[in-house]
Amino acid sequence: MAELSYREAVRDALATALRKDDDVFIMGEDIAEMGGSMGVTQGLLDEFGPARIRNTPISEMAIVGAGIGAAMQGMRPIVEIMYEDFLTLSLEQIVNQAAKHRYMSGGQLKVPLTVRTQGGAGWSPGAQHAQQLEAWLVHVPGLKVVFPSTPSDVRGLLYASIYDDNPVVFFEHRTLYGLKEEVPDELERLELGRARVHREGDDVTVIATGRLVHEAMAAAREAESDGISVEVVDPRTLQPLDEETLVESVKKTNRCVVAHEAITRMGFGAEVAAVIQYQAFDWLDAPIERVGAKFAPLPFAPVMESFVVPHAEDVLAAVKRTVGK
């Protein structure tokens, strides 16, 4: 077992696919010589050359559009959108083209494209460079949406995404790139649509994504000293969603908190809460609590940014509300 950082784990999945398969190539802004704005693709240009590690002009719509074209022609392209805030520029290609071709061609076409992007607050990049927009994409049929929170998950899920025959939007979290974890020696695909139970507990289930998985773990440790046993579950893929694991967990604990860094209102947690309340209605002993960012643009000032996004304390407070403490 090797210990890899989240960044190295992404790079390992990319390099493994590039090595194994000539159909795989990467496009994006500053991903070649510079190695990407987050350093994820560093060293890939040296090993795989400029034909497969391709810098692009600054046009997200063109990057994704070219990726879709290549994918429909039989390649397995991976495109990088430098910040997920810039996904908005490529939504026409993702939502109206990538997500629709397989359906509209009656299955004659497929789009095995992976759109990698990253975001997340905690380093004061201001309102346009740290949003969490995963909820925009889960609303669109035809897309798969993945949001891993640990090195082993990001490695196995990215590898699976590259080989999935559908377009996958793959979210990485900026503040997790340095996080380390033991990963399996052999890189294997992790099935898309399988949640991971990070911690078992009896009293409350926290369903968390991205950075909030780690905040939830911290809250769970804290809650334990108050005699509250918290189960932490990360769906890992938002579409398809492993409803069964989430619902089973809540049926066991009877209480549920959903937590993500994205804005609470209309966030992914709202959908999770709806799934839980419908499928586990008769098992709920408290209202489902939601933890997320306040309904505000992300402020630049670090103290204000910290005020807007949720932390372990917020998860802990929500956990305590569900058990009435």
Add this chain to the structure above:
Amino acid sequence: MATEIKLPRLGQGMESGTIVKWLKSEGDQVEKGEPLYELDTDKVTQEVEADASGVLLKIAVEEGEVAVGKTIAVIGEQGEEVAQSADGDSGGDDAQVEERVEEEGSPGAAREAERDEGRRAAAAEASHGNGGARQPTEGRVKASPLARRIARERGIDLAQVRGTGPDGRIVAEDVERAEKEAPAAPTVAAAAAGEIEVRRLSSVRRTIARRLTDAWQAPVFQLTVSVDMTQALSVVERLRTLHEQERPTVTDLLTKVSAAALIRHRDVNAHFVEDEIRVHPSANVGIAVAAPQGLVVPVIRGAERLAIAEIARARAELVGRARDNNLRREDLEAGTFTISNLGMFGIEQFIAVLNPPQVAILAVGSTEERVVVRDGGFVAVATMTATLTCDHRAVDGATGAEFLQTLKTLLEQPALAL
């Protein structure tokens, strides 16, 4: 290890409380969170829950007044020796107290078995079509979906279950506890026609019963006055157009005017406690409200300093909370005088029972046109009859009469209240 149960501080400024009665006897099994004893503080009587599970080994204070922090009982394991300090004299001796470390089975695991049972029962029920007679509970009971399901499956009437969750919500544990406490399912069999329906007294009902019985022992007298409400009604009318949102009522005007009269006759704005009369500097006027759970008297504090619109707003909030059974402890505390208005039911006049330790309460009837002799002729005048009940230990007849006279004057000429 045994846990010493100490008298908790339930509100700011609470120095002592009076144990009314124990709901468990020595030797009884007690579950954490179960009501253990009834405690009377200056305003509210409430059930206090056990903060540990085990056997009630000793009751150190049977009843009476106890200082906060004093050990009143010990809960431990069957046969366990009771520490010397638990004889009730330990005061705040925390050194004697040891944390209860015994690990009980995880509630989640324990419930798992019950859930399985529940699933089987639900499946069986489903296969028999509609699961038979279900007793709808009257009104809205706050209960979690899980609590509702368990109650449904086991035939427990949620109306009989006390909720310990946020805002009094009934959670699964409460239903499970209620089931253990309940004798063999009398709730399942519907009462046959003509049979006597036995209702266990709720905590609120018990408090009402005890306090009013206490009040009945006070030597009281009543004074009655009829008030020309012509000007008062037109003031209320004007206020309503001025404050469309608050829509002040006659009760709000009465609150304001009573507060003004109380400040002018402070002997009536008092508490009678043991061998003291405590005269209050501010008029905290309680309004008797018929809430679903029984009579409650939320308090509008410092009513003499509030504008009528403010009083109306405060009253609407308090009455709303009372109707939702959502009153906070502080809503009920510190009243110095009470108004009970049954005018809306067409009651012409009545006598209210004291709200101790307050020394006076005003009973207000309906405002109706009555024929009055004026300047040798008859005129129809909007008239209201108000009856003041006074505790004679604190208030003499003349004092009460002067207060009532001021009240009458201020209602007949509201401008004088300014």
